Amino acid sequence: MNLEKVVTNLHNLNRMPINGDARLNLTASLINQYLRYIPKVRSGEVKLTPVQRKEIPELNREFAYATKLLLRDAVPHSKEEAANFVYWAISAMAEQLQDFSDQHRPQPGILWAELNRLYYYAEVRFLTDFHSNKPDNRDIESRYKQALLFQASQPEHLNESERHLVDAYLRKWAFRAQLSQQESRELNAHFFYIDLEAKSGIQTSRQLQTPGNDSSIRVLNPLPIIEQARQHMGQLRRGTAAENIGFSRKADNIDAFMTLKKALLAWKQSTSRRFERAPCATEAKTALGLQMIHQYLKTPRSVLSDLSASETINQSKTGACIKMDQSSLTKPVSVGDVIMHHQNDESKGKLAIVRWLKQVGDSITFGIEFITGNLQPVTVQVNDNVAEALLVSTSDNDSLITHRGYCTSNTPVQLKTTRHGLSLDARAQSLMQRGQHTDQIRLKRQQTA
Numbered sequence: 001m002n003l004e005k006v007v008t009n010l011h012n013l014n015r016m017p018i019n020g021d022a023r024l025n026l027t028a029s030l031i032n033q034y035l036r037y038i039p040k041v042r043s044g045e046v047k048l049t050p051v052q053r054k055e056i057p058e059l060n061r062e063f064a065y066a067t068k069l070l071l072r073d074a075v076p077h078s079k080e081e082a083a084n085f086v087y088w089a090i091s092a093m094a095e096q097l098q099d100f101s102d103q104h105r106p107q108p109g110i111l112w113a114e115l116n117r118l119y120y121y122a123e124v125r126f127l128t129d130f131h132s133n134k135p136d137n138r139d140i141e142s143r144y145k146q147a148l149l150f151q152a153s154q155p156e157h158l159n160e161s162e163r164h165l166v167d168a169y170l171r172k173w174a175f176r177a178q179l180s181q182q183e184s185r186e187l188n189a190h191f192f193y194i195d196l197e198a199k200s201g202i203q204t205s206r207q208l209q210t211p212g213n214d215s216s217i218r219v220l221n222p223l224p225i226i227e228q229a230r231q232h233m234g235q236l237r238r239g240t241a242a243e244n245i246g247f248s249r250k251a252d253n254i255d256a257f258m259t260l261k262k263a264l265l266a267w268k269q270s271t272s273r274r275f276e277r278a279p280c281a282t283e284a285k286t287a288l289g290l291q292m293i294h295q296y297l298k299t300p301r302s303v304l305s306d307l308s309a310s311e312t313i314n315q316s317k318t319g320a321c322i323k324m325d326q327s328s329l330t331k332p333v334s335v336g337d338v339i340m341h342h343q344n345d346e347s348k349g350k351l352a353i354v355r356w357l358k359q360v361g362d363s364i365t366f367g368i369e370f371i372t373g374n375l376q377p378v379t380v381q382v383n384d385n386v387a388e389a390l391l392v393s394t395s396d397n398d399s400l401i402t403h404r405g406y407c408t409s410n411t412p413v414q415l416k417t418t419r420h421g422l423s424l425d426a427r428a429q430s431l432m433q434r435g436q437h438t439d440q441i442r443l444k445r446q447q448t449a
Contacts, residue, residue: 003052003055003056003059004055006030006059007055007058007059007062010027010030010059010062010063010066011062013026013027013066014062014065014066014069019073020070020072020073020074020075021074021075023069023070023073023074024070024074027066027070030066031063031066031067031088031092032134032135033135034059034063034092035088035091035092035135035136036135036136038060038095039136039167039168039171041056042098042164042167042168043164043167043168043248043251044161044164044248044250045248045249045250056099057096057099057103060092060095060096060099061096063092063095064089064092064093064095064096066092067085067088067089067091067092067093068089070085070088070089071085071086071089071118079125079126079127079130080130082125082127083122083127083128083130083133083140084130084133084134086118086121086122086127086140087133087134087138087139087140087143088133089118090115090118090119090122090140090143090144090147091143093111093114093115093118094115094143094144094146094147094150096111097111097112097115097147097150097151097201098150098155098163098167101150101151101155101156101163102160102163103359104156104357104358104359104364105358105359105360106358106360107151107201109198109199109200110199112198112199112200112201113198113199113200115144115147115201116194116195116196116197116198116201117196119140119141119144119196120196120216122140127140128140128141139175141175141179142174142175143174144179145170145174145175145177145179145220146167146170146171146174147201148177148179148192148194148201148202148220149170149174149177149202149220149222149225149267150166150167150170151201151202152192152202152220152222152266152267153166153262153263153266153267154266154356156335156356156357156358157262157266157335157355157356158259158262158335159334159335159336159337159435159436160334160436161255161259161436162255162258162259162262162335162336164248165247165248165251165255165256165259166259166263168246168247168248168251169229169245169246169247169256169259169260169263171246172246173225173228173229173246174225176224176225176228177220177221177222177224177225178220178221178224179218179219179220179221180218180219180221181215181217181218181219182212182213182214182217182218182219183213184212184213185211185212185213186212187205187208187212188205188219188221189204189205189206189269190221190222190223190268190269191205191219191220191221191222192204192219192220192222193205193207193208193212193217193218193219193220194217194218194219194220195208195209195210195214195216195217196216196217196218197216198210198216202220204269222267222268225267226264226267226268229260229263229264229267230264232245232246232260233257233260233261233264236253236256236257236260237257239253240253241253242255242256254431254434255434258431258434275316275317275318275319276316277314277315277316277319277320277321278314278315278316279313279314280312280313280314280315281311281312281313282311282312282343282344282345283309283310283311283343283344284309284310284311284312284322284341284342284343284344285304285307285308285309285310285341285342285344285349286307286308286309286310286322286324286339286340286341286342287303287307287308287339287340287341287342287349288307288308288329288330288331288333288339289330289331289437290338290388290389290390290401290402290403290437290438291388292306292307292330292331292340293338293339293340293351293377293390294377294388294389294390296340296342296349297340297375297376297377297390298377300342300348300349304342307340307342308324308328308329308330309324309325309328310322310323310324310328310341311323311324312341312343313365318369318370319352319355319367319368319369319370320341320352320368320370321365321366321367321368322341322365322366322368323363323364323365323366324363324364324365324366325362325363325364326359326362326363326364327362329364332436332437333354333357333366334354334357334435334436334437335354335355335356335357335435335436336353336354336433336434336435336436336438337353337354337435337436337437337438338351338352338353338354338371338390338401338435338438338440339351339352339354339366339368340352341368350370350371351370351371351375351390351392352368352369352370352371353368353369353371353433353435353440354366354367354368354435355367355368355369371392372394373392373393373394373399374392374393374394375390375391375392376390376391376393376417377389377390377391377417378390378391378400378415378416378417378424379415379416380400380402380406380407380413380414380415380416381413381414381415382406382407382411382412382413382414385406387402387403387406389401389402389403389406389415391415391417391443392440397442397443398426398442398443398444398445399432399440399441399442399443400413400415400426400428400440400441400443401438401439401440402438402439402441403437403438403439404434404435404436404437404438404439405439406439407428407439407441408428409428409429409430409431409441410427410428410429411427411428412425412426412427412428413425413426413427413428413443414426424445425445425446426443426444426445426446427443427444427446428441428442428443429441429442429443429444430442
């Protein structure tokens with residue numbers, strides 16, 4: 001668990017002028033331990049301190065460098081050992097790519113170019129046929145498809161726990177997708193494409209610039225894994241434990257179901273955006289966290305100066321993109337959480353759900369979707385637990401936005417509005433939205449006093 005020491009020692013070893021056999025003897029065992037360790041970190045099975053979490057990107061970078069040095073310097077004693085060298089390198093580089101997604105940064109094209117060339121190297125030497133590479137008895141093609149499908153799942157639209165759930169699921173089921181050479185000029189809108197000579201990972205049929213029948217083009221058909229995921233969602237709904245279909249042991253069924261639902265939309269290349277966004281540059285204030293939103297709704301003028309400074313960079317009828325300096329983030333914000341966005345040219349703010357996050361330099365950009373309906377700050381009581389929440393009412397239904405996990409389905413809920421002092425008894429129904437820190441649950445009113 002002393003990651004800093006491991007990183008330092010590997011950093012020094014990677015820069016020593018030693019021959020390939022010596023390098024293999026010194027690093028092979030360490031690489032095998034690393035490849036067994038990192039999936040446990042991603043799934044949350046191994047708990048890290050904040051300091052250790054900061055070491056993970058450097059750890060992945062040094063192991064990727066170490067595996068590439070073996071490819072360069074070590075002479076494999078068999079074709080099977082050559083396949084194992086390539087598998088190690090692809091695995092380490094794929095973990096390196098995932099670090100960028102965990103930081104909400106775009107995955108770098110130069111790293112994808114290395115990964116694509118390495119897969120082509122293995123393909124032309126028939127190394128992808130080996131299905132028992134150490135340490136986890138997987139093949140090169142499945143590990144490469146895992147990296148591609150993770151990128152295709154649009155990780156910027158997933159919160160931290162969802163990204164780790166998708167990674168765990170793909171670790172087991174990525175082999176279902178079909179990867180082959182594209183022989184026809186005709187492209188399929190349901191498939192993804194990879195140009196092995198380009199500095200990019202997966203592309204849609206609309207993004208691909210090279211002719212479809214170019215020798216460097218590979219096609220990834222996600223339909224088999226989409227069908228598999230649909231079946232697994234049905235099993236989760238019927239009560240099958242998430243760990244029985246490829247998730248980690250502690251994975252929650254609801255989290256697994258919601259994650260697969262998001263991944264399916266991405267793999268099917270579906271979008272829910274109905275209105276184009278118009279560019280603008282409007283200064284704004286943003287309330288982050290349920291507690292601050294609650295205070296804003298009760299006394300907006302008194303807390304407006306305490307909100308985080310932000311800028312609306314484009315907007316539409318149903319949503320907007322906002323930009324904020326990292327230093328302005330007063331609370332951790334993740335995909336699926338709620339914020340209150342108040343533009344300086346408007347009389348009041350709008351409640352919204354964060355749909356995606358991207359970090360560029362020292363700023364972070366949010367894609368938000370506005371929540372419509374009558375909004376009230378309320379205090380809620382479930383059993384003996386009292387907390388602040390938001391009641392959203394429309395002509396069709398009521399819903400409650402609470403802290404994550406605070407309220408479960410079919411639970412009696414008592415609400416009291418802070419504005420009018422009215423009490424309301426209700427019962428929680430289905431989960432509508434889940435974020436890293438908040439839930440939105442549909443309510444059924446029972447009586448008003």
